[in-house]
Amino acid sequence: MTAICIANNKGGVGKTTTVVNLAAGLARLGHSVLVVDADGQSNATYALTGSVHPTPSLYDLLMDTAKFDQALWTTNEEHIWLIPGDGRLQNIDVELAAKPGREWRLTRALNGQSFDYILIDTPPSLGVVTQNALVAAQHVIVPVALSEFSLIGMDKLLSTIDELSDQLDIDDLDLLGIVVTFYEENRLGRETFGVLEKKFEGQLFETHIPKHNKIEEAHRRNESVLTFAPTSPGGLAYAELAREVKKRATSTGEAYSRRRVARG
Amino acid sequence: MSDDECATPPLARLLRALADEVARDPDLAARVMRAADPEALRLLAPPATASVPLSKQMANTDTLLATALPGSDLSPLVPDEAAAPALPGDDHAPSGTTPRRTRLPRTGSRFGTPTIPGRGTELGQGVPDPFALWAERGEDGLRVVLDGLRAGTLRAIIRAHQLDPQGKMPANAPEQRMRALILSASRPTRDDARSAADHPTSGTRRNHTRPKEG
Known part of the structure; x- marks a missing residue:
């Protein structure tokens, strides 16, 4: 089992799209995948089930009002299960503010589960829900839309994740890689990609996800692009990304088990 | 701080959570409003203004409630000034000035129903x-x-x-x-x-x- 958090505090960079399609890619490689939708906009939930206000959801899990099995959904994709998100997650920071161990609630809920991969979709913020996701994960994937705006703030994001790891006593969280999304094969695209490659040498995934309408269309049909259009540029890219992720983050085959490290 | 003051934030959060639930589910909103006391609903209507006759305002309130509550069985309001209940803001407003307005209850999304309702x-x-x-x-x-x-x-x-x-x-x-x-x-x-x-x-x-x- 390996848990991967897909995070970027900038919105619209392809976090949800990456979660849904990477999950489908890993499932096609024969793995069982659990998607945890920690975004209050619940777009991953919609893309995988067609539902927008499911309950019980991750909110209930974090608030201790539901058990893991009660919040577990099957999805439209084979071998992919889901802990759905819903709108109440947007206000949960306030509700969890005074609760002890609030950053460890997702970890506690996942302990003992035996999926090969757990992919956690996060909201575009670094609030309590994202902190729960970072604590629960062993790896982070940062999707970056290939635009000038996305490059601004990348340093800040990575140093913030570093700081959070320190604050939350997480010793083993690592950056699995940065995946470029919305890639367009033109001069501007190549130039911007060049800047990223220079800056984050060795941290970029070799696969980059093209800007392609089939990816968006698949969401509208409530399925992954690998189901809807597996041979489209988007489908092929996500299948390749799954192989790359598998190579970098080999699943241990053991049940999820993560404990807080006691510091002396 | 008194006990009442301490209880206010949780109560406010509860009411906000209830309002959110009602706002995103038109059917629930309609059921809640049908269950509510019609007289209480009238008190939530906007207050009278000096420039608009009360009868006309009450007719507007009717339209508003009817729009907010499709299928509601509220009896239509009679445009009779004498029979109309006192409205908030009427008591202390000096004649010729605009009385304080009462905030309307939210009876569903102000921007219409969700574009994609999703499966139930x-x-x-x-x-x-x-x-x-x-x-x-x-x-x-x-x-x-x-x-x-x-x-x-x-x-x-x-x-x-x-x-x-x-x-x-x-x-x-x-x-x-x-x-x-x-x-x-x-x-x-x-x-x-x-x-x-x-x-x-x-x-x-x-x-x-x-x-x-x-």
């Missing part, structure tokens, strides 16, 4: 079970449900319940064809009827299996 939670968690839906709602009910589902979910129903064991349905099959297959495959057989009589609570033929807990 009543279909259960995960891939819907057409056999259970047929048993519960009949053929027409299942047809209505299927009409509201998109290609991905229809394909998932066919796969999860093995409705196309020979794989005749092409990967890019149109939605209508998938709906027709699900409908025909979900039609109860004699064996199903017998089984349903033996096990009235079971509508599912097959279940998904997931990795066991470690």
Whole structure:
């Protein structure tokens, strides 16, 4: 089992799209995948089930009002299960503010589960829900839309994740890689990609996800692009990304088990 | 700080959470408003202003409530000034000035219904079970449900319940064809009827299996 958090505090960079399609890619490689939708906009939930206000959801899990099995959904994709998100997650920071161990609630809920991969979709913020996701994960994937705006703030994001790891006593969280999304094969695209490659040498995934309408269309049909259009540029890219992720983050085959490290 | 003051933030949060639930579910909003006391609803109406006759304002309030409560059985307001209840802000407003306005209750989204309502939670968690839906709602009910589902979910129903064991349905099959297959495959057989009589609570033929807990 390996848990991967897909995070970027900038919105619209392809976090949800990456979660849904990477999950489908890993499932096609024969793995069982659990998607945890920690975004209050619940777009991953919609893309995988067609539902927008499911309950019980991750909110209930974090608030201790539901058990893991009660919040577990099957999805439209084979071998992919889901802990759905819903709108109440947007206000949960306030509700969890005074609760002890609030950053460890997702970890506690996942302990003992035996999926090969757990992919956690996060909201575009670094609030309590994202902190729960970072604590629960062993790896982070940062999707970056290939635009000038996305490059601004990348340093800040990575140093913030570093700081959070320190604050939350997480010793083993690592950056699995940065995946470029919305890639367009033109001069501007190549130039911007060049800047990223220079800056984050060795941290970029070799696969980059093209800007392609089939990816968006698949969401509208409530399925992954690998189901809807597996041979489209988007489908092929996500299948390749799954192989790359598998190579970098080999699943241990053991049940999820993560404990807080006691510091002396 | 008094006990009442301490209780205010949780109460405010509760009311806000209730308002959110009501705001995103028009049916719930209508039920709540129908259950509420009509007199209390009248008190929530906007106050009178000096420039608009009260009778006209009450007519506007009627329209407002009727719009907010489709299907509501509230009796229409009589445009009779004498019979109209006192409105908040009337008591202390000096004549000729605009009285303080009372905030209108939110009876649903101000920006209309959601563009994408999504499938209902009543279909259960995960891939819907057409056999259970047929048993519960009949053929027409299942047809209505299927009409509201998109290609991905229809394909998932066919796969999860093995409705196309020979794989005749092409990967890019149109939605209508998938709906027709699900409908025909979900039609109860004699064996199903017998089984349903033996096990009235079971509508599912097959279940998904997931990795066991470690």
